[in-house]
Amino acid sequence: MIEIVRLAAGDERLIRAGAHLLRNAFGGSPGGGTNDDRDARYRRSVDTAAVFAAVDGRDLLGVTSIVPYEQWFAGRALPMGGISAVAVAAHARRRGVARSLLMRAIEQMHSDGQPVSALYPSIPPAYRSFGWEVAGVLAQIDLPAARLTAAGASGPAGAGHTTDVALRALDRAEPAEDDLAAVHGLYTAAVRTAVGPLTRTGPAFTLAKLAELDGVVIASVDGVDAGYVSWSREDFPDAAPRLAVHDLIADRPDVRDALLTCAGSWQTSIGNTRIRVGDPVIGGLGLPRGAYTRHEPWMLRIVDAPAAVAGRGFGPLAADVDLEIVDPQAPWNEGRWQLSVGDGKGSLTPGGTGAVTVSARGLAAVFTGYAGAAALTSAGLADGDPAALARLAAAFAGPAPWMLDDF
Known part of the structure; x- marks a missing residue:
């Protein structure tokens, strides 16, 4: 049976096992150092990040971390959960370990008030199945x-x-x-x-x-x-x-x-x-x-759609779009919403006709301005009234999204 536990400073056995699993998965960390040095870095991460382990009794099956960051979005800073150090033990694959870890991460970020999440994917399809989508570049x-x-x-x-x-x-x-x-x-x-x-x-x-x-x-x-x-x-x-x-x-x-x-x-x-x-x-x-x-x-996920829209900056364009969001991993995002953008601010309130149906992945890709209406449609990430789709893309359009940091 898979159980997800959050590591604390005193969980020495799991911390050492987690550090070893990450060395197996990704090799030596930047700067090298001894195994003890790397264990110490992972131990310190427990103090600054939400570190989770998937276990079956005493057996460590996988780990992941959520690092608290903030991202700039057109002049406003938005809390973001940075997903890093995701690894599954070789003997535990195909048991749903990654699914359990990522579902727990989404719930934790929602609880912690992090309306968006970003990561650098080693296997993009795995994260796409949980609502992350490519939304910018380094x-x-x-x-x-x-x-x-x-x-x-x-x-x-x-x-x-x-x-x-x-x-x-x-x-x-x-x-x-x-x-x-x-x-x-x-x-x-x-x-x-x-x-x-x-x-x-x-x-x-x-x-x-x-x-x-x-x-x-x-x-x-x-x-x-x-x-x-x-x-x-x-x-x-x-x-x-x-x-x-x-x-x-x-x-x-x-x-x-x-x-x-x-x-x-x-x-x-x-x-x-x-x-x-x-x-x-x-x-x-x-x-x-x-x-x-x-x-x-890098990939983005919208964890809390109303909070993400309200916390983001926008350009001068005014737009109103009725959305139907499909997001089974974050059911609090699902349903019909009215997007309203004006005076550099945005809001997402329940209601509307659902003129545009957009998946969690589609919402992530358009939220940064990375994908336009044609890209959303051709990738199967959104569908609906063409004029409403164009307004949706225009509402989030702006400079190309980028980062200078990886994690």
Whole structure:
């Protein structure tokens, strides 16, 4: 018999077994370390996340975690449950272990007031069967480090350019609180109007951890902070080292170019870079021929439809759509609803004619603006009056959804 239990700090046997299961499923965690180190990291996750184990007596069958995050949705932060560390033991597969864990996770997120949930899927069909759908991407670009220094020539000095960009490094030994706050403020200013980026607040984020990165450099113009870049050096046993650029945040081209040149100066010892990009920085990179862009999809699930709509920001368009939501795993979402959007806000109230029938997956894909009316129809995620479908897609339309963090 499968039982789902929530792990607590004292559940040492299950914590060690869970850490071992995750090592089997995903290999060594970033940063490597001994088994004891990895056990300790998993043990700490019990304090900051809702960690669940599927057991049959003393036998551990599977695990999953819900990490409390917030995502920006067009200027408003929405609580989000990040599903991570999902693994089922080899001997327990085809017994419904993942189904039991995910159903418990949906119920827990609903109870905890997390109206949306996101994850990075290893097996998308498994999550689709529980209402998650691809709703955004994390974009990364692989290119030579020398190309970063060449970015300084992206435009002539003149309008929007200045030679007075000052750079300072975050003190890794004793990071100044003002510098930590500056980095987070610059990140927030760049992403808050987007759809999908994490707010980087809450128990999963500690600003002091920025000092654990190999480099964080802040740029300022005339004494005003205007951007930053952060990176880590990645070494591999059988391959050349790589510079992983985590963030490149800049509000003007000359600041961006100065930060790219700074990161690219490692070209004498590190030949390749992998840079995470989002809307604020992807334009104007001047990618060379042969650069490789990789889009890693993330999936979203609407856990509480009325709360998700009420907590999201919207554009200037006004729209009203009658929906019939089909969501057997979250029955509180099912039924007929009236969607009303106007003045940058939205609401979902019971009632209406059900002019558009939309599945949980369809609602997730349209909620971020990732899927339009044609995509919803062709994928079989929504059906109904074409004009109402067009209004539904238009109500959520906006910038392409993206994240800079994985989990």
